Amino acid sequence: MNPAAMRVAVLCDYAEEQWPSMDICANMLLEHLQPCGTRIQPRLIRRFSRVAGAAWALNADRLINRHIDYPLRARALRDFDIFHITDHSYAQLVHALPAERTVVTCHDTDTFRCLIDPAGEPRPRWFRAMARRTLTGMQRAAAVVCVSNATRAGLIRNGLIAPEKITVAPNGVDPVFSAEPSSNWDHEADRLLGAAQDRLDILHVGSTIPRKRIDLLLRIFAEAKRMHPGARLIRVGAPFNADQKRLATELGVSGNIVELPFIPPDLLAAVYRRASVVLVPSEAEGFGLPLLESMACGTPVIASDLAALRETGGSAAEFYPVGDVISWAEAVSRVASDPEHRNTKAVGGLTRAAEFSWAGNTREVNSLYKTILFRTQEIRAQEKDHHHWRGRLHRL
Numbered sequence: 001m002n003p004a005a006m007r008v009a010v011l012c013d014y015a016e017e018q019w020p021s022m023d024i025c026a027n028m029l030l031e032h033l034q035p036c037g038t039r040i041q042p043r044l045i046r047r048f049s050r051v052a053g054a055a056w057a058l059n060a061d062r063l064i065n066r067h068i069d070y071p072l073r074a075r076a077l078r079d080f081d082i083f084h085i086t087d088h089s090y091a092q093l094v095h096a097l098p099a100e101r102t103v104v105t106c107h108d109t110d111t112f113r114c115l116i117d118p119a120g121e122p123r124p125r126w127f128r129a130m131a132r133r134t135l136t137g138m139q140r141a142a143a144v145v146c147v148s149n150a151t152r153a154g155l156i157r158n159g160l161i162a163p164e165k166i167t168v169a170p171n172g173v174d175p176v177f178s179a180e181p182s183s184n185w186d187h188e189a190d191r192l193l194g195a196a197q198d199r200l201d202i203l204h205v206g207s208t209i210p211r212k213r214i215d216l217l218l219r220i221f222a223e224a225k226r227m228h229p230g231a232r233l234i235r236v237g238a239p240f241n242a243d244q245k246r247l248a249t250e251l252g253v254s255g256n257i258v259e260l261p262f263i264p265p266d267l268l269a270a271v272y273r274r275a276s277v278v279l280v281p282s283e284a285e286g287f288g289l290p291l292l293e294s295m296a297c298g299t300p301v302i303a304s305d306l307a308a309l310r311e312t313g314g315s316a317a318e319f320y321p322v323g324d325v326i327s328w329a330e331a332v333s334r335v336a337s338d339p340e341h342r343n344t345k346a347v348g349g350l351t352r353a354a355e356f357s358w359a360g361n362t363r364e365v366n367s368l369y370k371t372i373l374f375r376t377q378e379i380r381a382q383e384k385d386h387h388h389w390r391g392r393l394h395r396l
Helices: 020-033 053-074 088-096 110-116 126-139 149-157 183-193 214-227 242-250 264-274 289-296 305-315 325-337 339-353 357-396
Strands: 008-011 039-040 081-085 102-104 143-146 166-168 202-207 232-237 257-260 277-280 301-306 318-320
Touching: 008 020, 020 039, 053 088, 053 126, 081 088, 081 166, 081 357, 088 102, 088 126, 102 357, 110 126, 143 325, 143 357, 149 166, 149 305, 166 357, 183 242, 183 257, 183 264, 202 214, 202 264, 202 289, 214 232, 214 242, 214 325, 232 264, 264 289, 277 289, 277 325, 289 301, 289 305, 289 339, 301 305, 301 325, 305 318, 318 325, 325 339
Parallel strands: 008 039, 008 081, 081 102, 102 143, 143 166, 202 232, 202 277, 232 257, 277 301, 301 318
Antiparallel strands: none
């Protein structure tokens, strides 16, 4: 089948859940699938959170929407050749779709930690049951697209998905993430962060969930600030939780942190360009989009020594063990005080980032779609032939 003639339902996360990296992956897939991709993205139905502002109310709504409302919507979908779930934590939707024509993109194994390591990630029985249903959904899918070889290895090592079902298609980088200046967006970044000055601005982008190790980010910043008193920490993403705020206060750095919410990609690119260095201190990652985006903007990156991050950053980024605060702080200081070192890393990052593209990602995915459709058509032809001969034998 001609790829342009395929009808692909791209099932996205609820926008209200605010997972920017998942939104980027879905948006880029849809953009490069034109005109055959159709966005499927219901609105979150608010039941409890409409009358209560507590976290439990929103979480209850999320669970009901993910496991009841969205599957009902998915079950009603018709007239599509392929169904692509762009976030593995929504893989329970496979149970409501034609599994033999459904693809799931898996970004990491974090969703299944309570099943892989129940002692290290203790969860209530109901939570494990939902994780199990999500996993069995992904296992039923025709194919799983992994964003890195490291994610693929994690699935296989833990016996979650059969190797022959997995295709690796690395994420790309949106062209807005560029070292080229943009007067309007650079001006907006200046308005938010103050006029650009010769100071050390350390940037971190992303959520504040436990595996992102915000505690280490704050300790690294505190040590770097001891070496460079004028340093600032720029945080883009979800706000600090109470424990993280308390730690920042205890370390004496709360007054030197600028917090920004999740911001549009063009503005985020301008913030990357302004930063002296980007830190990715996570203890687990499946790919590392902020690492790739910062390299594309010509900003040096220091990251945790994880297989997935090394796979993305190659030799362009610097890697240190998770938790080695002194080594991280010294690396930050080296970027701040050695212009030649900074320039070498910036140029290397630009070269490395150019190896990743969403067009390349979509080519791999399109090839997978065609394989699935061919296999489906072949099975249907065999079933039709079987019924034909069975009918003839019955008449004899």
